[in-house]
Each structure stands twice: as structure tokens, then as C-alpha cells.
Amino acid sequence: MARSRPSLPARLHAIVALAATLLLSLAQAGDAPAQALQPIRVSEHAWYVLGDAGMASGANQGFNSNAGFVITRDSVIVIDALGTPPLGDALLAAIRKLSSKPVKRVILTHYHADHFYGLAAFKAAGAEVWAHEAGKEYFGSGEAAARLAQRQKDLFPWVDESTRLIQADRWLSGGTRFEEGGLHFRIDILGPAHAPEDLMLTVEEDGVVFCGDILFAGRIPFVGNADSKRWLAAIDTLAGLKPKVLVTGHGRHSTDAAADLTLTRDYLLYLREQMGKAVEEMVPFEEAYARTDWSRFSKVPAFEAANRINAYGSYLTLERESLAR
Template identity: 30%
Template sequence: MFEAIIGLCLLSDPALCRDMLVPGYEAGTRAACERLLADSQSQSIPRPDPGPKVRFSSGEPRCAPAGPVASFGEVAPGVFVHRGMISDAATGNAGDVSNVGFVIGESVVAVIDSGGSRQVAESIYRAVRRQTSLPIGYVILTHMHPDHVLGASVFAEAGARVIGHAGLPRALQDRQEAYLANFGRLIGAAGFLGTEVVLPDSVVDQTAELDLGNRVLALQAWPDAHSGTDLTVGDPRTGILFAGDLLFDEHAPALDGSALGWRDVLARLQALPYQKIVPGHGGPLLDWPQAAAPLQDYLDVLIDDTRAAIARGDTLGQAAETVAQSQSDHWALFELFNPRNATVAYTELEWE
């Protein structure tokens, strides 16, 4: 398989370069790929827009053998899931630290989350193309965090509509500079080249349906919980729910919204008519609602310990060091995320 690529290099350090996939020009031979490029000469090949603080040079598109393909498993007919690494973003993983899925209908494909960099999203795109030539009609972003949204530009360039929670546009606008700077630092300039923030084309403020062609996905926006922008994606045909980071498995939970709200939403999720769930991290496919128990226990302890710390008169700094420590053996990356969770919970609960 061959594909179109463009070489990108940082102007500030021309030795830092990478080849960026140009979606839509895949072919079985180099000659066929080159014919597709020739036929598109009158069109403008998209160039990334990483913001005013990053400058790079780009070459002309050319055809090359297809690059790395993300590993996906078919967990049910037409439903594919990729398990991200249980890790923080780093040079060695390019931001491939969250779960991603795609669902194939009779007319179009929907991709659910997009990875933590354009480089990761390119490997996801190739995986979709290995399974089907149907158009990618939608990329659905389950919430605002960079490991889930920073690859969306690949699918937008392929013609997909970007879908998210009603609060997602404002959240991304407010955070895009910090997300790009922080993830770029963790991943490294070369691997992060071409990554940009893409705002949704359509938003969901309550519920919505997406028809993929004889297959309808059910989207539901949730109030403040893991974040303020959580959106779930259900496939009633297979009984599978994509929960985004409303559910964590193995990977320590990360709170960026409301501890009380998250506990309430988790209870409501358990009442939904799904038998399997894809968490934002871990799994990647778990029995539902049984898989809620570890996170429910963690949230109960987080809330109870925080209330106890406040009642004792502990400072925020003291609470961050002590709250929920009894859970430390149950979660990977606990020391990275739990102090943040305790801080958010303390700030929420101190005025009860």
C-alpha cells in the first residue's frame, strides 16, 4: 500500500523533521498513488496550522510506502478498538496513551477519539483503511483532554465532521495553547510536528443520533463529571458503550471536573442498556456494569477522605498528600494523578 506524504521540518531546527500523512491518496501501487496526486493538482493539499509560536517548512506531496498502522481488535462485528498505553505521554509513545475506536456502518465510518498527536492519528487512519474504503464520516471526541483530541485534524482533512460535547469548543479554545505546548514538550518536537487543535463542527448538548448506514450510534452529553465536556457513544446493535474517561481501568482516574458529579454520572451510566464498555484507558472491552466497581470505590474514598481532611482542618497541601492513599495499590500512575484529584476534590468540597 502507498500513501501521499509531505515532509515537515522545524525552521528553528531543520534537523527536526518528519513525514506527515496526507489522507485520501491511498493506493495499491506507487503509480496509482501518483495518479491520484496528479488528479488533485488543482486542489490545495491541507497544511497543518500549529499556531503562531511554531514555524516549519513543508515540501511537496509525494507517494511513499504506507507508514505504521495502529493495532486494533474487532471486539464485535464492525466495532474496532485500540488500547492505548498505560503511560503519560512521552517521546516513546507519541501520545498513544488513550483508547480509540471506530464503528463501520453501511455508508460511513465513525472514529471515536483521535489519539494524542497527529502522528498517532495517522496510524489510526491507516488502520481504518485496512478494514474499509468507506468514507470516514465522523470523528467523535469524548471530551477535551489532549490525549483524546490532538489527532482530529487527520480525520477532518479526510472529510469527517468533528463531533463533541456542547462545552468542547470553548474548552479547547481556552486550553489549546497549553495543550500543544505541554504535549509537544512531553512527546518531543519532531514527533509532534503537524499536530494542531481542531474545533468541533457539530456539538451535542443532550442526546443525538448518528446514522452510519443501517447502524445508528447514540450520543449523550453529561453534566460536569470527569471533565466538563464528557460525551458517550453507544452502539445499540452490539450493546457496546464507548465511555471515554468517564471510566478508567488500570490507569489511575484523572479528575478535571466534579468528584460528586462524576460519582452521580457513573451511577447513571450503570442504568444504561449496554452489556460491554470501552473505557478511556485500560480494558479495552469490559463487562458492564460490573466494570464500574473499582472506579466507584475510588470516588467514594476520594470524597470521604477529602471531607475528613477538611473537617480536621488539613490544608490543601496536606490533603493532596494523604487523601485516597489507601487506593494506591489498585491503580497504575497513582502518584502522578491522585494528588491532582485530591486538589480538585478539596476545592470542590471545602464550601459544602
């Protein structure tokens, strides 16, 4: 016997129910960044939010980096702004749950997309953006536009055609100090290392250092064509400071900088050792990559996404270093 077809009202009801379910799912997905941003307190005045351990993706809505903030007597100082405009909105909302004081300043540790695409929310709130002047090259070279196009594709709808890239209001030529709301802050320039414009911010009364991507805690760092020799020197500088708390660009904060810097340091040293040997022996990259034993790092988060790119960038960097001798 033929199965009877649902009546038109029944089919319409099913369609409406399905549409409602989809809309609810989208609404919940849109709320996800705000729900995920739970500030972690690391000192009397300082907090940070912890991004996902992997690479930026549609699944984590671009939330794979950290950002921090310091609540002073009079205002709030923010360190980095996360990787999408909705995440910037969510970070500001998370801050507002803890303080209604004005956000006076955003200090960018470096101009990589996962750390500054959320700036619009803070500019709209009246904050001033500070960054190292080496970041100007990012906008002048075409790199910023190329990365935005890639992010609009890979992170849509969290990054879309309305996303605008915001440059610093104040470009720093070197380290500096400032006082705000009874606290003393120090900015030190560490780049070029992970990025040309790497800097770190120290909250002196709390002994807290925000070091950006000089340290990737618990995951493989993104190296690309970074100056790994300078990066290793910056790691030594950080370890020598012996901060009470080190807030990283990726991964959980550290209360033992010397120990927790080990993974990033050892990985960079291994890249330089293995790719440097290949360059000296004039072994083509593909062969060098295939013969390298990566087992020590292969189970660390972000290895699959980042390691090959890192190795190739290191190979090219060491070729340049060899030619410059």
C-alpha cells in the same frame, strides 16, 4: 607502545555507520505508533485501539488513550482521535486495512488533549467532527493554548509547532440520535463529570457503548478539578445501561460494566471522603495528603503521576462545594 590512531577513512566509515544506526532508530521510533495500533474487535461492527496504561510520555509517544470506530454498510464512524497527529495518521491507516469506506464522522467524547490531537488526519480525509458545545470554553479560555505548549515540550517531536487544534464542525447542545449505513447511534451527554463536555456513544444494534473517560480501566483516572459528584452519577448511569460491551477511554474494554466500573468509582469516593474530611476539619492540604492511607491504590498504574494532582483538585472542589452549601 602507543596505540595507533584509526585512519581518516576508517573514522569516516565509523561515523557514517553510527549515523545510519541513529537514523534507523529514529525511523523505527517513527513507525512505532502504526505498529502498536492493532484494532481489537468487540462486536460485529465495532473496534477500538488500546493505549498504554500509563500517562502520555515521550516513551509511549503520547499513545495512552483509546479510540474506536464502527464500520457501517456505507461508511465509518470514529470515536476520538488519539493524542498526537502521527497517532491520528496511524489510526486512519489501521482503519483503512479493514475498510476503504469513507470516514464520515468523528465523535469526540471530550476535549482532552489525549483524545483529539489526532483529528487532522480525519479532517483531511473529509470527516465531520461532532462534540458537545461545552467544549467551546476549552478554546475560549486559553486552556487549549496552554496545554498545546506543554505537549509541544513534553511530547516533541510527536507534537510540535505544526500541530493544530481542531474544533468541532457541529457543536451538540444535547443528546441526539442518527442513523448511518443501517446502524442506529445514540449520543448521550454525561458532563460535566470527568470533563465539562463528556458524552457517550451507543451503537444500538451491537449493544456497544463508547464512554470516553467516564471509566478508566486498570489505572488511576485523571481527576484534576473534575466534578466528581457528577462523575459518580455518570458511572451509575453507565452501570444501569448494562451494555454488552463498554469501550473505555483508557484500559481494556469491559463485558461486565458493573464490576469494571468499581475501581474508578471507589477511587473517586475515597478522594471525596478523605479530602472532604480534611476540608471539614480545616486541615491544610499538605497535612491531609500526608496522613491519608493511599496503600489501596498505590500499586495501580498511573498512581505516582496522577494521585497528588487528583487529591489537590478534589480538595479544592470540596472546598467550593462546602462554601456553596
